Every structure is written in structure tokens, then in C-alpha cells.
Amino acid sequence: MTEFSLELTEDQLQIQKWVHDFAETVVRPAAHEWDEREETPWPIIEEAAKIGLYSLDFVSQCFLDPTGLLMPLIAEEMAWGDAGINLAIFGTTLAVAGIFANGTEEQIGEFLPQCFGTPDDIKLAAFGVSEPDAGSDVSSLRSRARYDEATDEWVLNGTKTWITNGGIANLHVLVLSVDPELGARGQASFVVPEGTPGIRQGQKFKKMGIRASHTAEVILEDCRVPGRCLLGGKERLDERMARAKEGRRSSSQAAMATFEASRPTVGAQAVGIARAAYEYSLDYAKERTQFKRPIIENQAVAFKLADMKTRIDAARLLVHRAAWMGRVGKHFDNGEGSMSKLFAGETAVWVTEQAIQILGGYGYIRDYPVERWHRDAKIYTIFEGTSEIQRLIISRAISGRHIQ
Numbered sequence: 001m002t003e004f005s006l007e008l009t010e011d012q013l014q015i016q017k018w019v020h021d022f023a024e025t026v027v028r029p030a031a032h033e034w035d036e037r038e039e040t041p042w043p044i045i046e047e048a049a050k051i052g053l054y055s056l057d058f059v060s061q062c063f064l065d066p067t068g069l070l071m072p073l074i075a076e077e078m079a080w081g082d083a084g085i086n087l088a089i090f091g092t093t094l095a096v097a098g099i100f101a102n103g104t105e106e107q108i109g110e111f112l113p114q115c116f117g118t119p120d121d122i123k124l125a126a127f128g129v130s131e132p133d134a135g136s137d138v139s140s141l142r143s144r145a146r147y148d149e150a151t152d153e154w155v156l157n158g159t160k161t162w163i164t165n166g167g168i169a170n171l172h173v174l175v176l177s178v179d180p181e182l183g184a185r186g187q188a189s190f191v192v193p194e195g196t197p198g199i200r201q202g203q204k205f206k207k208m209g210i211r212a213s214h215t216a217e218v219i220l221e222d223c224r225v226p227g228r229c230l231l232g233g234k235e236r237l238d239e240r241m242a243r244a245k246e247g248r249r250s251s252s253q254a255a256m257a258t259f260e261a262s263r264p265t266v267g268a269q270a271v272g273i274a275r276a277a278y279e280y281s282l283d284y285a286k287e288r289t290q291f292k293r294p295i296i297e298n299q300a301v302a303f304k305l306a307d308m309k310t311r312i313d314a315a316r317l318l319v320h321r322a323a324w325m326g327r328v329g330k331h332f333d334n335g336e337g338s339m340s341k342l343f344a345g346e347t348a349v350w351v352t353e354q355a356i357q358i359l360g361g362y363g364y365i366r367d368y369p370v371e372r373w374h375r376d377a378k379i380y381t382i383f384e385g386t387s388e389i390q391r392l393i394i395s396r397a398i399s400g401r402h403i404q
């Protein structure tokens with residue numbers, strides 16, 4: 001019988017330490033500067049590429065870890081360093097997940113190396129579903145992909161919004177509607193490789209948090225990509241749409257397959273931010289003296305820290321469970337992927353707010369990192385499915401009812 005254990009393997013511990021060292025010595029010291037500059041931190045991405053952290057090899061190693069835990073372990077350490085810089089470095093992996101989830105072996109072999117490039121010629125990738133009128137409701141995408149049989153090309157038109165690395169990415173994976181009447185089941189993922197005419201960046205957004213990560217609109221104007229850029233291939237798409245037209249069930253659609261796989265990793269980033277704020281406020285509470293004693297000696301402060309630590313550990317356990325289930329092929333019968341992202345995201349918002357309270361006035365000013373962590377944490381209840389959408393997924397899964 002296999003023994004139950006929550007212990008990490010030697011390999012996992014070593015890699016976790018390696019990434020932690022990078023987060024501590026390179027990422028965290030740069031966090032304030034890039035938050036203020038609101039720009040992609042190219043020098044830090046270069047550093048990550050130089051040591052092999054930003055590379056196809058390393059990301060493949062994480063994806064292929066048999067326990068599924070390596071990806072969330074790395075994400076937690078990196079977001080502990082800085083969530084915005086982490087996303088600037090690893091935003092590419094969302095496109096990688098999109099290619100893995102929907103692509104053929106051949107497409108995986110062709111497109112994944114193009115997502116990373118080499119340390120001397122770094123490439124970034126982006127994954128775009130959201131549109132101005134289709135955020136939570138991804139079934140109502142307006143952007144269209146039309147097949148041109150004469151040239152075996154797909155012609156892409158429309159506007160994607162809030163896309164991480166949008167427009168600055170070398171390769172974009174975009175979900176578009178082929179047959180709008182079929183809703184989500186009439187959609188497919190397309191790769192737009194570097195140098196394709198007809199794709200450009202629209203507005204770049206100024207944000208509340210994760211400001212080192214670039215977020216922008218992506219505009220498609222008669223953007224033509226070869227037939228082989230349809231992930232999964234035309235035959236599979238035609239079969240899927242035929243099944244949908246006959247009202248038969250089909251496997252999950254393009255965007256959802258990607259989000260399901262990436263939710264625990266997103267949850268792990270939220271855990272990383274929460275842990276950073278908890279550790280900082282714990283140290284602060286031991287140092288800061290008021291009424292002639294360290295503030296931690298007040299239950300009001302110490303109990304806050306006890307609750308912060310408990311919720312962080314609970315969030316991490318949910319994240320690791322979902323990551324393990326996803327890797328070993330256990331179905332999320334109760335929305336376990338959503339649970340991990342929901343709880344971790346809300347924990348990060350709550351914990352970082354408590355941390356501000358523990359620091360008092362110092363928590364509110366930009367000289368200290370705590371207010372930044374709170375701003376960074378908030379996105380985790382919004383992107384990759386809002387908290388409400390996660391609750392919808394969980395409640396539908398546990399009830400079998402179509403909760404509205």
C-alpha cells in the first residue's frame with residue numbers, strides 16, 4: 001500500500017530553494033521600481049532566462065512533474081518575490097497551457113519553442129480570450145475566425161482586451177468564434193506566430209496592481225494565419241461543431257480547457273503574495289513597540305496573525321490538491337480547481353488587508369511593500385474567472401443544477 005505523505009521530494013525541495021533564492025535576491029529587490037514604472041521588467045526576464053528559469057526546458061519539467069506540485073511551488077515562490085514580475089516572466093505559460101491543452105503533438109513541437117526563444121533572443125507569449133463584451137461570459141465572443149479554403153488560411157478579426165503580454169508577445173494564442181450560433185462550442189484556439197500582419201496592440205492599461213505585468217488590447221484586422229495554426233486541427237473542430245449541431249455532448253471547449261489546467265497555479269501565486277504579507281507583518285509585530293510592549297503581545301494582533309497563517313496553509317493545501325488531481329487525471333467532480341483559486345484569491349486579499357492593519361500608518365504608505373501586496377492581491381479575485389464565477393462552477397458541480 002502507498003503511504004500517504006505531504007512531504008515534498010528532494011528534487012522539489014531543491015528546485016523550490018533555487019527559485020526562492022532568485023525571488024529573494026533578484027525579484028523582490030526590483031519589485032518597487034517596476035511597480036512604479038509600470039513597464040515590463042526586461043532586465044529581470046533576461047536574468048531569469050540566463051539561469052534557465054525562463055525556458056521551455058524548465059517549464060516542461062514543471063508541467064511534467066508526476067505529482068503536479070512543481071508548478072504551484074514555483075508560482076508561490078515567484079509571487080512571494082513579486083506577483084507583477086512573476087506574471088511578466090511566466091505570463092507566457094498561459095499560452096503554453098493553451099497549446100498543450102488543445103494542440104496536436106506536431107503543433108506542440110512547432111509552437112512551444114517560439115514562446116520562449118533563447119536567453120540571447122527572448123520571446124514572450126500571450127493567451128487571449130476576453131473581449132470588451134465577453135469577460136465572464138466567454139460563450140459570447142464576437143471576434144471571428146473565417147476559413148479561406150482557397151488559400152488554406154484562417155482570417156481573424158476582432159478585439160481582445162486585458163490581455164497579459166498582449167501586443168508585446170511574439171506569439172499569441174487567441175480564442176475566436178468560428179460559428180457564433182454554437183456559443184462556446186463553436187470556438188477554437190488559434191496561434192498567431194511572430195511577424196504575422198494584421199495583429200497589433202491597442203490600448204495599454206494602467207492598473208491598480210501587478211503593474212510590472214503588461215496588460216493591453218489586441219486588435220485583429222484581417223489577420224491571416226496558415227491552416228496549421230488552428231490548434232487541434234480542422235478535422236477535429238469540424239467534428240466537434242457537427243456534434244454540437246446535433247445537440248450531442250462534446251468534450252470541454254477551448255478556453256475552459258486552458259483555464260481548468262491553470263487555476264491551481266494562479267491560486268499558488270495568490271498564496272505567495274499572502275505569505276509575503278504574513279511574514280512581513282509577523283516580523284513587524286514582534287519589533288514594533290506601543291504601550292511599552294511589542295504589539296504582537298496583544299491578542300488582537302496575535303490572533304490576526306494566527307488566522308492569517310491558518311488561511312494561507314488551508315489555501316496552499318487546496319492548491320496542491322487541485323494541482324495533483326489535475327496532473328494524475330482525477331476529474332474535478334466538485335470544482336476543486338475553482339475551489340483552490342477562489343479560496344487562495346480571497347485569502348490573499350484578506351491577509352494583505354490584515355497586514356496593512358498590523359503595520360498601521362506604515363502599512364498605508366508606499367515606502368513599505370504591504371500596500372503593494374494588497375493592490376497585487378486584488379486581481380486574484382478577478383482574472384482567470386472572478387470569485388463569483390468560481391462559486392458558480394463549484395455550486396453547479398456539487399448540485400448538478402444549472403445555478404444562475
Ligand SMILES: Cc1cc2nc3c(=O)[nH]c(=O)nc-3n(C[C@H](O)[C@H](O)[C@H](O)COP(=O)(O)OP(=O)(O)OC[C@H]3O[C@@H](n4cnc5c(N)ncnc54)[C@H](O)[C@@H]3O)c2cc1C
Nearest residue numbers: 127128129130135136162163164215382383384385386388
Ligand atoms: C490585469 C488583468 C489581466 C488579465 N489577463 C488576461 C489574459 O491574459 N487573457 C484573457 O483572456 N483575459 C485576461 N483578463 C481578463 C479577465 O479574465 C476578466 O477581466 C475576467 O474574466 C472578468 O471579466 P470582466 O472583466 O468582463 O467582468 P464581467 O464578466 O463583466 O463581470 C463583472 C462582475 O459581474 C459578475 N458576474 C458576471 N456574470 C456573473 C454571473 N453569471 N453570476 C454572478 N456574477 C457574475 C462578475 O463576477 C464581476 O463581479 C485580465 C484582466 C485583468 C484585469
